[in-house]
Amino acid sequence: MNAGRRSQARAGWIMTGPALVAILIFFVLPAAASLALSFTDFDIYALADIGNLRFIGFRNYERLLENPLFWKATTNSLLFVAIGTPFVVVLSLFAAMLVNSRWLAWRPLWRVALFAPYVTTLVATAVVWRYLLHTRYGLVNYLLSLVGAGPVDWLGSPTASLPAILLFVGWKSFGYNMIIFLAALQTVPRELEEAARIDGAGWFARLRHVTLPAIAPTVLLVSVLTVAAMFQLFTEPYVMTQGGPAQSTVTILYFMYEEGFKWWNLGSGAAVAFLLFLCVLAVTLVQLRLARRGGAI
Amino acid sequence: MDLTRRRMTAALAALPLLPALGGCGARGEAGLTIWAMGNEGASLPAVLAAMPRPAGAPPVAVQPMPWTAAHAKLLTGFAGGSLPAIGQVGNSWLAEMAAIGAIAPVPASVHGLLADQFDAVVDTNRIAGRFWGVPWYVDTRLQYYRRDLFARAGHAAPPRAWNEWKRALRRVKTVVGEGNYALLLPLNEFEQLLTFALSAGARLLRDADGRGAFSDPEFKAALAFYKSLFDEGLAPPLATTEIANIWNEFARGFFALFISGPWTVGELRTRLAPDMQDRWATAPNPGPRGAGSAAPGGSSLVVFAGHDADGRAWDVVAGLLAPAAQLQFHRLTGDLPARRSVWDTAGLAADPLVAPFATQLDRATALPKLPEWERIMTEMQIIAERMVRGEYSVDQAAREMDARADRLLEKRRWMLDRGRAL
Numbered sequence: 001m002n003a004g005r006r007s008q009a010r011a012g013w014i015m016t017g018p019a020l021v022a023i024l025i026f027f028v029l030p031a032a033a034s035l036a037l038s039f040t041d042f043d044i045y046a047l048a049d050i051g052n053l054r055f056i057g058f059r060n061y062e063r064l065l066e067n068p069l070f071w072k073a074t075t076n077s078l079l080f081v082a083i084g085t086p087f088v089v090v091l092s093l094f095a096a097m098l099v100n101s102r103w104l105a106w107r108p109l110w111r112v113a114l115f116a117p118y119v120t121t122l123v124a125t126a127v128v129w130r131y132l133l134h135t136r137y138g139l140v141n142y143l144l145s146l147v148g149a150g151p152v153d154w155l156g157s158p159t160a161s162l163p164a165i166l167l168f169v170g171w172k173s174f175g176y177n178m179i180i181f182l183a184a185l186q187t188v189p190r191e192l193e194e195a196a197r198i199d200g201a202g203w204f205a206r207l208r209h210v211t212l213p214a215i216a217p218t219v220l221l222v223s224v225l226t227v228a229a230m231f232q233l234f235t236e237p238y239v240m241t242q243g244g245p246a247q248s249t250v251t252i253l254y255f256m257y258e259e260g261f262k263w264w265n266l267g268s269g270a271a272v273a274f275l276l277f278l279c280v281l282a283v284t285l286v287q288l289r290l291a292r293r294g295g296a297i
Numbered sequence: 298m299d300l301t302r303r304r305m306t307a308a309l310a311a312l313p314l315l316p317a318l319g320g321c322g323a324r325g326e327a328g329l330t331i332w333a334m335g336n337e338g339a340s341l342p343a344v345l346a347a348m349p350r351p352a353g354a355p356p357v358a359v360q361p362m363p364w365t366a367a368h369a370k371l372l373t374g375f376a377g378g379s380l381p382a383i384g385q386v387g388n389s390w391l392a393e394m395a396a397i398g399a400i401a402p403v404p405a406s407v408h409g410l411l412a413d414q415f416d417a418v419v420d421t422n423r424i425a426g427r428f429w430g431v432p433w434y435v436d437t438r439l440q441y442y443r444r445d446l447f448a449r450a451g452h453a454a455p456p457r458a459w460n461e462w463k464r465a466l467r468r469v470k471t472v473v474g475e476g477n478y479a480l481l482l483p484l485n486e487f488e489q490l491l492t493f494a495l496s497a498g499a500r501l502l503r504d505a506d507g508r509g510a511f512s513d514p515e516f517k518a519a520l521a522f523y524k525s526l527f528d529e530g531l532a533p534p535l536a537t538t539e540i541a542n543i544w545n546e547f548a549r550g551f552f553a554l555f556i557s558g559p560w561t562v563g564e565l566r567t568r569l570a571p572d573m574q575d576r577w578a579t580a581p582n583p584g585p586r587g588a589g590s591a592a593p594g595g596s597s598l599v600v601f602a603g604h605d606a607d608g609r610a611w612d613v614v615a616g617l618l619a620p621a622a623q624l625q626f627h628r629l630t631g632d633l634p635a636r637r638s639v640w641d642t643a644g645l646a647a648d649p650l651v652a653p654f655a656t657q658l659d660r661a662t663a664l665p666k667l668p669e670w671e672r673i674m675t676e677m678q679i680i681a682e683r684m685v686r687g688e689y690s691v692d693q694a695a696r697e698m699d700a701r702a703d704r705l706l707e708k709r710r711w712m713l714d715r716g717r718a719l
Contacts, residue, residue, distance in 0.1 A: 044668050045712055047376055048397035052708075052717065063704075242365070245536075261369045263672055 038270035047264065060271035070272070072247055073255035074279075076162070080251060081230040081283070084166050088226050089219065092174040096181030097211075111182070118175035126239040129168045130155065140167075155241050158248040165236050165249055172236075173229065177222045184218035185211070220291045224284055231280050252276050328356040329610055330381035332371075335364045337385055337434070337596065340629035347625060348616045357383075357613055375399040382604040383613060385596045386430060388421045393668035394599065395429045396719050401605035403428040410618045413636045417593040417661035424666045425719045430597030431614055434632035436558045437591040438488055439657045440583075441565070445576045446472060446553040454580050455554065459522060462583040466531045469553045478533050480554040481543070482526060484685060485536035487678035488592070489556050492582055493519040495662045496589030502665045502673075502702070507710040509673070509702030512695045518585065520681070520691050527685045534685050544568045547577070556582070558594065562650050563631050579650050581657045593661040595635065667718075669705050676701040 038060055045052040064070045099110045117125065132139045133154035141151045154164035188211055196206045212219070234253035237243055243250040243258070250258075252272065260269030333341045338361030345357050360381065362370055368390060374380040375397060386394055394400045403411070403422075410431045411419050418432045442455055450468035466479035473479070482489045494501060499516035502509060510516065526532045533552070540546055547555065548569050565577060582589035598617060600610040616622060620642065623634040627643050633654060634640060645651045664670065677698050684694040712718035 041708060043708060044372070044393060044397055045708060045717075047372070049717070052712065054711075245539075261373070264372055 034270040034273055037267055038274050040267045042266040042270075044264045046266075056267070060268045061275070064268065064271055064275065069247065069250065070255060073250045073252050076248065076250055077231055077233070077252040077279075079162060080166065080169075080233055081227055083162075084169060084230045085223055085226045087166060088170050088174055088177065088230075089223050091170050092177035092222065093181050093219075095174055095178040096185055097207075099178070100182055100185045114178055115175040117172050122172065122235050123239055125172060126168065126236060129171075130240055133164050133168075156245055158245050161241055161245060161248045165233075165240060168240065169230075169233065169236055173226075177226065180218060180222055181215065184215040188214040216291075220287065224287055227283050227287065228280050231276060231283075252279075328358055329383060329604075329613060330358045330360055331613070332360050332362060332367075332374075332381050332384040334362055334367045334385055334387075334596075336630050337626075337632065338362060340626065343629060344617065344622050344626050348619075348622055350616065354612070355609055371399070372397075380601040380604075382601060382610045384599050384601060385433065386599050387596050388418070388430075388432070388594055389664070389671060391422055391429050391597060391599070392424055392666035392670065392719070395424050396668050398602055400429055400599040401602045403431060404605070404608075404611065406608070407431070407611050407615055410615060413638055415593065415635070415637065415655075415658040415661070417658060417663050418595060418635065420663040421593050421666070422597055430599040431618060432635040433596050433598045433617065434626070434630070435593065435595035435635050435658060436560070436633060437593055437654060437657050437661055438492060438556050438558050438582075439591060439653055440554055440556055440580050441547070441561060441577060442554040442580060443547070443550065443576055444578050446550065454578070455583065457581075457583050457587045457589075459583055459585050463522075463526070463529075463531070466526070466554070467529070470531055473550055473553060477550055478552045479531040480526065481535070481540075481546075481552040482523070482532045482556070483537040483540075484534060484682040485678070487674040487681075490519070490523050490678065490681050491664075491674065492556060492589070492591055493523050495592060496582055496584035497522075498585075498590075502667075502706075504710075505713055506665050506667045507706055507713050509699040509706070511677070511698035511702065512692075517691055517695050520684070520695060522585075523681065524684055524691060536682075548573050559633050559651070559654055560631070579653045581653050581660065588660055590660055590662045591657050592664050593658060595633070667706075667709060669709060673702050673705055676705065 039055055039057060040046075041054050041056050041060070043052075095114050098104065099107055099114060104110060131137070133141075135141060135151055135153045135156065138154070140154065144150075144152065152160050154160050192210050192214070193206055196210050201209065232253050233251045234257065237249040237251055237254050238257070241249045243254050253276065256269050256272040256276070259265050259272060331341065332338075338359060341359045341361075345359065367387075371380070371384065371386065371390070371394065375394075380399060384400075386400070391400070408428070411422075411428060414432055415435055418435050419428070422428050422430045422432060440455060444454075446469055447453070447455065447465070450465060450472045452465045452468070456462045456465050470477075470479040494516050497515045497519040499513055499519055500510050501516065503513075511520075527534055537543065540551075543555070544564055545568075546552065547565075562579070566574070569577070582591055584590065598614045600614065604610050617626070618636065620636060620639050623636050623639040624643055626632065627634045627639065627645075633645065633651070634643065637655075640646045640655060646655060680689065680694050680697050680701070683689055684691065689697060709718055
């Protein structure tokens with residue numbers, strides 16, 4: 001018995017070994033290295049000669065905390081998280097309910113069509129969306145003009161740029177969450193819903209009291225994933241607005257990119273990365289705590 | 298060896314690595330590669346094709362890249378050891394590239410290429426007593442103004458001395474009326490304030506470029522002058538992002554004067570209606586007591602470190618600086634040639650819209666040459682914007698600029714103390 005268990009453990013190690021080695025080399029070591037980097041002033045001079053590197057303790061962090069642009073980026077990222085997460089979760093939940101409903105014809109086709117944005121190249125779709133959001137020739141403003149709303153300078157105005165990016169991000173990423181929700185929705189017993197219907201529950205009451213409690217763990221999973229994704233927004237503002245106008249779409253990750261690769265302050269960039277890690281960790285822990293209290297897990 | 302399914306899978310999985318193997322081959326064996334940006338990168342192949350070259354000279358390939366990615370690409374290219382033989386480098390980036398040892402100094406044998414050029418531009422490329430690049434094309438910023446609006450205000454052209462210049466702007470403001478302005482100074486661009494500061498003779502940095510000199514009286518005079526233009530309502534407190542189309546607004550009369558570079562000549566010629574074409578002109582910048590200064594700009598050709606052993610790369614640079622190549626390059630791109638003799642052959646000296654650029658380049662001042670420069674300017678403008686919006690007085694703004702510059706220059710002072718900075 002004992003030998004059997006040992007050989008089982010060895011088989012387990014052998015099988016997980018390659019993955020663990022890969023995680024160690026490509027994730028744990030770089031993460032530790034960047035934590036170490038955040039305590040140095042690695043900059044353009046150190047790039048030329050490593051002898052110009054100094055260990056400066058927490059000074060990178062101190063400077064970040066008194067940098068207004070860092071706070072602006074943090075505020076922007078928190079806005080993206082606060083507005084974007086509910087938006088994406090609700091959008092993907094409704095899409096999943098749509099492709100899960102029995103009255104819908106051509107369901108596989110709908111699933112493919114709604115999943116397609118997720119698998120297309122981000123940069124290519126961003127370029128297309130820049131046309132859609134164009135102030136004068138864009139489809140979005142054309143549709144708005146049909147209902148009498150004035151043209152919006154989506155990517156040129158500091159107030160409209162964040163909703164514009166969110167529209168794009170929502171469209172781009174809801175497909176993946178939709179698949180997760182779809183899998184969960186298919187495990188909800190039809191009998192429960194039918195029973196509720198017979199009891200006279202309306203559409204919203206059934207959603208609120210039958211469907212949502214049944215898929216609560218999935219809602220938690222999707223919102224944790226979305227919060228992490230929203231904190232890590234980078235490509236979308238990089239391709240569409242370059243952080244502008246008036247730095248309204250500078251996210252934490254975009255700020256880190258500029259610190260690291262525009263100004264070449266890799267030490268400071270690594271400090272931003274570590275602060276971002278702490279942020280995501282904190283929010284996820286709070287979400288888990290709330291979910292545990294709510295009985296989702 | 299049996300072709301088991303596992304081996305097939307492994308072979309398939311390794312397929313994406315094939316191109317990497319190809320990279321191990323005869324890379325750059327005989328040819329030279331040039332990195333060039335934007336418009337220049339697009340036109341360079343045609344210039345190279347027309348360039349007379351001796352038999353047996355190595356082939357030259359151009360790798361174009363967008364301006365927005367160029368700076369990061371140069372630095373990552375250096376960090377990764379993948380820089381090509383020759384590159385186009387914006388003059389303001391030379392200090393950085395020289396400081397990290399990415400570029401080779403210009404050897405004495407090709408110093409002849411620096412003759413027949415604008416002094417201020419050549420001076421921009423001299424760091425620590427050596428030249429680090431050969432200016433390829435030049436630019437600087439000066440005023441674009443509406444001739445008709447200035448004529449209605451009683452001026453053929455904007456006056457040269459600051460107090461008269463401002464008096465003329467006040468008259469223009471009364472002519473254009475409520476809702477319109479005399480000039481545009483975008484609050485998100487540092488070049489306008491920098492132009493005023495250079496015109497006032499400010500040195501900007503002190504102590505071997507180790508500390509800010511923004512509290513010098515010259516700089517404070519420029520800062521106060523800049524602030525007064527907003528305080529008197531002559532310039533709107535706007536950023537370029539708040540102006541949908543700068544050329545249309547200029548034509549509409551929203552502002553009668555703005556400061557920009559030579560590329561705007563082409564933009565205004567193509568974008569404004571034909572009946573607007575004789576209503577605008579260019580003029581050199583004003584200064585506190587007559588003609589002002591400007592920052593020399595443009596790009597240089599450099600040879601990257603490690604590629605200068607034989608003279609082949611410098612031969613290509615010399616070919617691109619030859620008058621015929623400079624002329625063709627100007628015709629393709631519209632860039633202003635670095636060599637003065639080409640200005641005459643291209644008819645630029647006689648073009649009333651372009652000739653002021655030569656005048657201004659003769660009165661340009663080379664900027665401090667250090668890697669932190671652009672960041673210091675960015676911080677300067679952030680403070681200037683807050684000053685215009687009323688958060689700081691001129692003295693407070695100057696002090697804050699010094700504080701931020703000193704903080705950015707802390708590493709440079711440490712390097713200077715150890716004699717390691719260029």
